[in-house]
Amino acid sequence: MKRDSLLGRALLTFGIAVLLYVVVYNAIERRRSSKGPWQVTFTEAHDGTPTILINQSSIGITNVQISFAESSNTLTNGSVTLNFSDARKTPFDVPFGKCVFLDTVFLPGTVVFEGFGHQIQLMPRVLTVDGVERPWNSGELISLTNTPTSVKRG
Secondary structure (H helix, E strand, O other): OHHHHHHHHHHHHHHHHHHHHHHHHHHHHHHHHOOOOEEEEEEEOOOOOEEEEEEEHHHOEEEEEEEEOOOOOOOOOOOEEEEEOOOOOOOEEEOOEEEEEEEOOOOOOEEEEEEOOEEEEEOOOOEEEOOEEEOOOOOOEEEEOOOOOOOOOO
16 A cells, blocks of 8 residues: 555656646746847848848847948848847858857847958847947947957957
C-alpha cells in the first residue's frame, strides 16, 4: 500500500511540475515576443540616395529615415525589408553594410549596423548614430555624410 501511495504522489508532483513549466514557459515566451521585431527597409530616396527606413510600431517608432548622402546605392533589386526577430550569428551582411550585433532575447531588442563608414544602433530607448544618442522622433529624416563622427567604443 505504501508503495502505491509513494508512486501516486511522485506522479502527481511530476504532473504539477510539468504543468507549471508549460505555463511559465508560455508566459515568458509571450512576454519575450509581444512587442515584435524591428522592421528595417533598405531602399533609395527619390534622388537615388541610399536610405534606411526604421519602424517598430508597438513602441511608437514609425518612418524614421536615415539617408547616406554622398554614398552610392548598392541595391540592384529595389527595396529590401528585414525583420529582426530571430537570433543569428553576427556579423552578417545587410544591403548597406553589415549587422554587427543582434540581441533578440526580448523583442524588439538591439540591432547594430555598420555601413558607409557609420554605425547605427537601434534600441527601444534611443537611437545612436556614430556613438551619439538621439531620441526617437517618428517621421524624422536623418542625413549622414561621408565624414562620420568618431564612434565611441567601450
